[in-house]
Amino acid sequence: xxxxxxxxxxxxxxxxxxxxxxxxxxxxxxxxxxxxxxxxxxxxxxxxxxxxxxxxxxxxxxxxxxxxxxxxxxxxxxxxxxxxxxxxxxxxxxxxxxxxxxxxxxxxxxxxxxxxxxxxxxxxxxxxxxxxxxxxxxxxxxxxxxxxxxxxxxxxxxxxxxxxxxxxx
Amino acid sequence: xxxxxxxxxxxxxxxxxxxxxxxxxxxxxxxxxxxxxxxxxxxxxxxxxxxxxxxxxxxxxxxxxxxxxxxxxxxxxxxxxxxxxxxxxxxxxxxxxxxxxxxxxxxxxxxxxxxxxxxxxxxxxxxxxxxxxxxxxxxxxxxxxxxxxxxxxxxxxxxxxxxxxxxxxxxxxxxxxxxxxxxxxxxxxxxxxxxxxxxxxxxxxxxxxxxxxxxxxxxxxxxxxxxxxxxxxxxxxxxxxxxxxxxxxxxxxxxxxxxxxxxxxxxxxxxxxxxxxxxxxxxxxxxxxxxxxxxxxxxxxxxxxxxxxxxxxxxxxxxxxxxxxxxxxxxxxxxxxxxx
Numbered sequence: 397x398x399x400x401x402x403x404x405x406x407x408x409x410x411x412x413x414x415x416x417x418x419x420x421x422x423x424x425x426x427x428x429x430x431x432x433x434x435x436x437x438x439x440x441x442x443x444x445x446x447x448x449x450x451x452x453x454x455x456x457x458x459x460x461x462x463x464x465x466x467x468x469x470x471x472x473x474x475x476x477x478x479x480x481x482x483x484x485x486x487x488x489x490x491x492x493x494x495x496x497x498x499x500x501x502x503x504x505x506x507x508x509x510x511x512x513x514x515x516x517x518x519x520x521x522x523x524x525x526x527x528x529x530x531x532x533x534x535x536x537x538x539x540x541x542x543x544x545x546x547x548x549x550x551x552x553x554x555x556x557x558x559x560x561x562x563x564x565x
Numbered sequence: 566x567x568x569x570x571x572x573x574x575x576x577x578x579x580x581x582x583x584x585x586x587x588x589x590x591x592x593x594x595x596x597x598x599x600x601x602x603x604x605x606x607x608x609x610x611x612x613x614x615x616x617x618x619x620x621x622x623x624x625x626x627x628x629x630x631x632x633x634x635x636x637x638x639x640x641x642x643x644x645x646x647x648x649x650x651x652x653x654x655x656x657x658x659x660x661x662x663x664x665x666x667x668x669x670x671x672x673x674x675x676x677x678x679x680x681x682x683x684x685x686x687x688x689x690x691x692x693x694x695x696x697x698x699x700x701x702x703x704x705x706x707x708x709x710x711x712x713x714x715x716x717x718x719x720x721x722x723x724x725x726x727x728x729x730x731x732x733x734x735x736x737x738x739x740x741x742x743x744x745x746x747x748x749x750x751x752x753x754x755x756x757x758x759x760x761x762x763x764x765x766x767x768x769x770x771x772x773x774x775x776x777x778x779x780x781x782x783x784x785x786x787x788x789x790x791x792x793x794x795x796x797x798x799x800x801x802x803x804x805x806x807x808x809x810x811x812x813x814x815x816x817x818x819x820x821x822x823x824x825x826x827x828x829x830x831x832x833x834x835x836x837x838x839x840x841x842x843x844x845x846x847x848x849x850x851x852x853x854x855x856x857x858x859x860x861x862x863x864x865x866x867x868x869x870x871x872x873x874x875x876x877x878x879x880x881x882x883x884x885x886x887x888x889x890x891x892x893x894x895x896x897x898x899x900x901x902x903x904x905x
Contacts, residue, residue, distance in 0.1 A: 508786020511718025
């Protein structure tokens with residue numbers, strides 16, 4: 397097959413583009429393919445390129461763009477503006493440093509901002525204890541409201557024990 | 566040849582392979598993109614020790630390789646066999662991998678994330694792959710401190726992987742859906758329900774040989790089982806559609822399809838110059854011919870293997886020398902004539 401662009405050379409570059417499910421095929425020779433910006437294989441379009449757009453929309457109004465770009469992770473020195481460029485975070489602490497920015501981003505990407513799947517064994521224990529403490533606190537406030545002070549004291553001690561357990565881990 | 570491809574998996578007439586991968590990072594260590602040599606070595610050593618020195622039965626089954634000790638051609642061959650990802654080759658001095666003897670399990674170190682566990686199986690076997698992947702993950706979890714957040718789950722370098730860190734994908738061979746043009750509708754529907762379609766070698770690669778890789782797009786907010794269940798459910802529906810399309814093609818245009826299949830086999834058996842793209846497309850029709858019982862004298866394993874061994878780096882290994890693109894096309898034709 398001859399090149400669709402120059403019609404002279406044999407086509408060696410065959411590109412199949414799928415945009416919104418529409419398949420589009422292009423056949424070019426190597427010379428013509430090089431001229432095409434969209435065929436530049438080194439700069440393949442990826443999800444990271446969407447980030448800038450997604451993040452700009454999530455900027456809250458209290459911070460100007462200039463200020464928010466200066467937010468930095470204390471642990472690794474990653475800046476928010478650099479994250480916006482690269483789409484990659486620097487270390488696990490970045491998730492805390494940029495938390496306010498990441499939550500809306502996660503909602504946009506995943507439709508959720510809470511993990512519900514597998515949990516590491518080590519963290520598993522702590523998470524379970526934290527959930528238990530939450531439940532006990534709820535019961536405690538009920539007990540106080542109902543003026544069941546003996547029960548309230550028992551719950552308070554239990555919460556203290558569990559909190560100590562977390563500290564030890 | 567690719568060892569992991571050996572053996573017949575479920576629905577292997579349409580599903581080439583199932584892949585499950587988990588992304589993990591270690592606590593208090595810069596992510597791969599920003600780490601120094603010392604941090605990279607610590608990650609490599611810890612992961613290596615966790616697998617090889619563990620008391621687990623698994624440990625005897627693995628071998629360890631540093632990327633920098635593998636020559637350029639063999640690195641590309643590993644990618645073409647889907648054993649490692651292209652991303653692992655970006656920082657060769659920092660990256661390494663562990664591989665099981667049957668080549669089904671790879672643990673990559675310092676790719677985009679510190680740890681990437683991959684399990685590959687032939688045919689449709691997502692649950693089985695997830696089970697094994699999760700077991701390797703447990704083994705590493707016992708020996709390493711994973712970066713994990715109560716709210717966000719497993720922490721990853723890229724926000725698109727956070728939460729479960731799970732990417733499950735299935736490689737589908739869909740020639741009849743392509744021939745009937747039904748594929749567009751399916752791809753459109755698939756992308757609307759949170760799944761992605763990619764080419765043969767993942768993100769940004771071309772669709773060749775009617776092979777489509779379908780995977781989950783989101784990783785946060787659903788359990789691993791839910792993600793896999795959903796993908797499997799959609800894949801089963803696509804399999805049904807492909808089978809129905811093959812049947813209707815055969816019933817309505819039998820002689821034309823037979824002609825297309827035999828012509829493909831004829832070109833493959835006789836050509837002297839063939840590009841990778843042409844070879845893949847023709848092999849695709851031969852594969853369909855075998856699946857439909859039209860071609861009887863060709864083994865499906867031969868075709869499956871040619872789909873990998875006719876790729877550029879594998880051809881050069883076959884020729885035992887560096888080849889220009891034109892020289893590769895000649896060698897490729899030679900290899901196909903020899904095998905078919």
